[in-house]
Amino acid sequence: YENAIAERINGILKQEFDIAKNVKDFSLKRQLIVAAIKTYNNVRPHFSNHMLTPRQMHEQNKLKRKQYKSKKLNNDVIVQL
Template sequence: YENPIAERINGILKTEFQLSRIFKSRPEALLAVKSAVEAYNNVRPHMSCSNLTPAYAHQSTEPLMKHWKNRRKKAPSPAQ
């Protein structure tokens, strides 16, 4: 619950890129993770980036439309 964005990314990597499987060796696992992260950033479009890849959205000079809701509750203002 402390870092929902990281947990979301980890879940996507595990399910869409089959990283939750058992690997035969550490080098095989490292190669699979590198490949998955590369695809996540450069191939897979993201709804939160106007269906652009994160790499393309990061290089863009145009402002991105916000497609998500901030569910974080605001802290109450201190009594004055």
């Protein structure tokens, strides 16, 4: 769960914006990532933002941002030595 947000962002960059390992040129990859971030924040609506873009959600003050609770891990012993 701790890496869920980072993994989700990596997945979006790879799947939706097709920024994959096959782009070897670092400068080109950086440009593609910058463009993807602009699109993600300014063009792409999100279900978690009531179908607003992140920028629209940030600029408004009527709708509340959805909060995701962190998962509490229990202290059950799985293996006892």
